[in-house]
Amino acid sequence: MHLILKVRGAGAGAVSRLLAKNPHNVYDRTEKDARVRIVYITDTESETEVLIHAEPDPVDLVRGTPNGYDITQYINDREFVTSSLFCSYIRSALGTALNGKPKEDYLQWVEHSFDMELSFGPVASDLPDRVVEELFSSLGYTVTLERDELSYTFDLKKKSTVRRIRLSGQVTVQNALRQLFLLIPVLDNYKHYFISEDEIDKIKRYGEGWLETHPLKELIVRRTLRFSELIRKYELQEGALPVSVEQVGGVNQISDKGINESDKGIQNASAGELERSESPVRLNELRYRAITELVAALPAKRRIVDMGAGEGKLSARLAYISGVETILAVEPSGQSRLRAMERFAKLEDRSGVVAMPEPVIGSLFYFDEQMQNQDVMILCEVIEHIEAYRLNGIMDTIMSDYRPDVLLVTTPNKEYNEVYAMEQESFRHHDHRFEWTRAELVERCEKWAHKGNYAFEIRGIGEYAEGYGQPTQLVIFERRKENQL
Template structure:
C-alpha cells in the first residue's frame, strides 16, 4: 500500500525537515510485520512529495497471531487484504516513520511545526466501510477537499459491482502535525478494523493524537467506537473523557459538590484529612472508600503502610480513569499496587467486593442519592458489607445561610437533599438502632454561631 504527501509550500523541501527524512535518501523502517520504505519521487523548491510504501509480510502476520479483526471464515488469517490496503498497519508505519512530525517536533527547524502548508495526500488503496459517504463524514468536517475513486470488485465481472476500496486524494492547508494525526486515527476508522489486540492503551493513543480536533468532530462517537474496535467499555470511557466539557458532572465527589461560595480546596482537603485520621484512629488493615471520585482519599490512605488493602469504588468510569492517572497506578511499585484496587460499582446494589473490610468511608456521598434509594444504600453498607467502622460526611444545611439569603439553596445542583444537624442526628440514630452500631457526630470546618460547621461527620462503630 502507498501513501504520498505532497506540498507546494515555498520552499517545498521544508517537508524534508518536518519529516526528518532527507529527500536525497531512500530509507527503511522495520515494522515487525514487514518494512516501510520512505523516498521522495519529487523534491524541489516548487514541489516536494514524500512516499511511504509498505511491504508487508503476510506470513509474519499469521505467525504473530494478529490476523484481522473479523472471523468471517476459517482461512481469513491467510486470505485477506492486509498486505495490499491502507489499514492500521499504515497508521503504525506513520507513527514509526514520522514519529517526530506526528508528535509536533522538528529539531532543526522548530518554527515549521506551527506553519500551515498546502498539502495533498493520496492513499492507494483505502478500504472504506460505509462507502464514499463515510469519507465525507470523517474528513469533511476537518476541512479537506476529497476526491475518491471507487474500485469495482473485478473488471472481468462488472456485474459484481463496486468494492469497498477507494483511491483517495485529500487536499487542505494545515500543519503537518495535524495532518498526520488525522491520518493516524482515521485510516483504521475508515477500515473499521485493526491488526492487533485493542486494550486501554488505545484510549490514550486516541486522546493524544485526537487532541485539539477530535473533541469537536461531529462524528467523534463513531470514530471512538471504530477506533476501539466496538469495545463498549473502552468507547464509553473514551467518550466521557472527550466530552468532559459538554456533559454535566454526575459523579459523587465533594471537590465538585461545593460552590464557589465555599472555600472548596481548603475545606475539602481538611475534610479528607479528618476522615483519614478517623479511619486510622483504631487498628484497621483494610479500608474501602465508597464514592472515591478521583482518588484523593485513597492517595492519603496509601501513605499509611499499616493498611494492607485499600479499595476505591465509584459509579463513574471517568472518575476512576482520572484516579488511575492521578495515583500513577502504572508507575507504583509492585508492593503498592498489590495494596490498591479501584472498582466500578453502585451503592444501591449489594456488592460482595466491598464486604469484609475493617473500615469504610462515604465522603459527601449520601446527599447525591434520591431519598427513596437511600434505604438501599443503608442495607448495602450497614447490613451486607457491615465494616467495623464507617465514617460518613454530608453538608450541613443550616450552614447554607452563610452564602444565601434564605439558607434554602443547596451546595450543588446534583444534591438530592441536604440535612440539618437534627435531621442528620436522627438518621444516625435510626442506623444505630437497626443495624447495631454506635455513632459519634462531629463538625468539620469552621463553625458559625447558630449555623454550625459546613460539614457534619458521623463515625459509626459496630457493636
C-alpha cells in the first residue's frame, strides 16, 4: 500500500519542509505493527517526488479475531490494499502536514496551491468508476483509473474492483492529504476500528473547506459514520437536512450475503415511503418478510433447511412460525456459525418460539443425507455467489436427491441495477459471480424445473420500477406429485 506525491514548479522544494521529513534521510519507523517508510525519489527546487509506503504484519492483522482458529483468516486483501489501515499507519508521520504547522519560515507555503500529482493504490472499492471519478473530480482533480490485466481461464468478472488511482490538479499539500485521509476509507468502505463520535470530529477537521459543497457529501458521510445514530448526531451538529437514501442508494451499495452481515441490504425505500416512516425498510428486511410469510402459508412446513444461513437472521425468524418443528441453518463459514449460535441462544427465553434453529456445517458442494426429503429448502441470496457453470449440478442435486417439497430461491434482478445508476457490468456485491435479468432467470428455471419434475413461479421483492421490475427475484419451486407426471 502506498501513496506517491509529486510536485512540479516554483516552490516544489518547500514540500519536504511541509511534510517535516528530511529528503536526505529515509524515514523508516514502525507504526501500529506496520513498517512505514518515506523516501524522496526527487528533491529539487522545481520538482519533488516522495513515496509513502506502509507494510503491515499479516499475522498482526488477524491476531485476536473471532476466526483465529481458521487458516482462511489469512486469505484477505488487507495486507495489500490502500484503506483506512493505511491512513492510520501514516497519520503520525504526516501529522505536521495534516495540521498545517511547519516551522515558521515555511508557513507561507501552507496555503500555496502546488501543481500536484497524487498516485495511490491498489484500492479495492465496490463503487463504480463514475462515482470514484466524481469523488475527486468535484475537488478539481483530473482523475485517471488504472486496472491490472487479469488472465482467467473462465469469465470471472468483466472488471476488477481493484484499481490504482492517479489525481492531478492545483492543491495545497494540507488539503490534498486531508482529502485523501477522508476519501480513501470511503472508497474501500472498510473500517478496522470501532466507529465512535470521534469520526464526526474527523469529518469536520479533514472536510473543512471542501466537504460542505461536495456533490457526494451524503455518500461520504454515510460511508464514514455508517451508523444511523452517528449520522443523526452529525446532521444535528451541522444543521443539515437528513441524508437522502435515494441519492446514495444507487452507487453500488446494495449488499447481499457477503463478508459483513451488518452492512447487508441498503435502504431502498421510495420518497413516499421515507415520508411515511422514520426508519425506511431495508431490501434485506423485505426479503425476509416475503420468505417468512410464504413459508407460514404453506400447508407442509414442519422441516425447513436454510442453506447458506449466514449469521442466522432468517432462520431466527422462521423459528416463530406455527407448525415448524425443525430448522437446519446450514453454513460453511465458522465465524458466521458462531454468530448464528449466539443469535439462536437468545431465542431460548423468548415467547412465541416454536422451533430452535440448529446450526449445521455444510455446503451446496457436498452431499448431506440429512437434507433429504425436507418440507422446505431456502436459498436466500445464495446462488449468485456460485459460478454459473456449477449451478446446474447443484440444482440437480437439490431436486433429484434432496427433493424438498418446496424450494425457495432469491437472487438479484440485474435489470434493476440501472435504477441504482450502477455501471453496466457492475455487481451489487464484490463476491457475486453473476446477476441475471428476469428473462435469464426464467430460462434457467424452466430447465431446472423440467428436469427435476417441479413447477415454479417467480415473484418480485422490493419497489417496482417500470421497465425494470423489482430489485430481487423470488422463485417458488413446488415438487410435482408422482400422479402429476
